[in-house]
Each structure stands twice: as structure tokens, then as C-alpha cells.
Amino acid sequence: MEFYPMPLFVKLSVSNVEKSLCWYKEVLNFDSVFELPDKGGKIMMAHIRGKKYQDIILVAESAHDDINANGKGIVLNFSVDDVDLYSKKASKASAVVVEGPIDRSWNARELVLRDLDGYLITVSMGIDKEKDFNDVINQVESKL
Template sequence: MPHSPSIIPCLRYPDPEAALRFLKDAFGFVEKMVARGEDGGIIHAELTHGEGERRGMLMVSGTGRQFFDMRLPSEAGGVTDCIYVIVADPDAHCAKARAAGAEILEGPLDREYGSREYVARDIGGYLWDFGTYDPWKT
């Protein structure tokens, strides 16, 4: 892999099987690795998005094991952050996400800083911002 991201978000979901299906169908993630426990349930999964220098990773787990004070958005009473993902065509990406059941909160729309973006909420309550803005090119 020509590029290895140094920051990898880790998200927990009450139903990691459903989360993996959703993230792949709605947002275009690709399953890289899934580790299962003795009961067959997901204990850790790695998903990738993009290619080459645009390739990022997301780690997913279930809620069976407490990890410090991490809370689901529903447990925390709201979302405290958002994950931004660079995509070439936010309009097409949004249409696919909407068709797969993502809650579209905003857009697609043009931002004053030159990006075309949309914001969605996934089945775990997390916020995702998909757009053309590339901070590495500014």
C-alpha cells in the first residue's frame, strides 16, 4: 500500500454485523478483515475506503466489551464528532447512501471553501461528511 493512514477512527455499534453491511452498502467501504469471537460475533473489523493515496481505514467493534469510557451516540445523548471522507462525486455517493437507508441531513451542496459535500447519519447515530475538499492539496 503506497499510503498508510496514521489516524484510524474506531467506532462501536450495538449490531456490528448490521453496521458492516450498512457501511459497505451505503458508504462504499470494503471489508479488509473481520475477527470473530467463539460465538461467531464480530469482535473487531477493519474496513477500507478509497484507493492508493486516497485509501483510509475504519475499525468497527461491537459493544460487548467496554473500551474505557467510549459511548454510543445514543448513550452519550448525541454525537460529539464527525468523520470526513473525500469522495470524487458526492452527488452519486449520496444517492447510493440514501438508497441504502442512510439518513441524509444536509446536501449535497456547495460550500463556500469550494467543496461539494453532504452530511449523513449512519445506523449507529454517527455523523459522516462526504465531500470533494482535500486538505492535503491546499
């Protein structure tokens, strides 16, 4: 596992780090970079990674965290090579599928999932790899 400075990362407050760790591994192919147990051996923090620079820190929610606020207005987006493969993994793991897989007008195929604590996760891949940015913008504008 490569170690590098992370210029930006997401920290998610979760109700059960072990269960969330399993969900991210099983559904999204994340690997554990580092896990920090408390004095009793229960994992209280886990640094996980999908592809390079797709880092998430899972932290055990504290007593003052409001579980109902988790995920409100936040959608994590991860680029993947094959959305349909993730759709099959999500189905096999009984993950909550919010939408998709669906082809978007902005040249992306996406699957939107909800994790165990209510965070929205979008896995996304480009549909036509030959299109450049201007081609995609023109395509979107033509549908407006």
C-alpha cells in the same frame, strides 16, 4: 487489498458490527480488510477501508459503553470523487441524510449522513479543481 501501517485511524463502538459493516459497504463503498469473529462466529471487530488511508475499525460496544455518547462532537469526513453518486446510494439504502448534497463556500460539495449508531459522516468533493488554497481562502473571506 494492500496492507500498510496506519498512522491514524478511527475506532467506532457500534451496537451491531454486522449491520454496521453492511451499512458502510452499501452506503459508502467501504470494503472489509479483516473481520474478527468471537467464539460463536459473530463478528466482534471489523477493519474496513474506503480509499487508501480511509480506515475505520468497527468494534462491538461493550456493556459499559454509553450508546447515547456515540457520535457526540465527532464528524468523519471522507473525500470522494462524486458526492451525488453517494447521495443516490444513500437514498437507495434509506440512509439518514442530515444535509445535502450542498455546495459550501470553501469550494466543497458535501453530503452529511448519520450512520446506524449516530455517527455523522460527511462525504466531500472539491467543486472547482483549478482553485488553489489561496483562491479558496479569498472566496470564503469575500463572503464574510
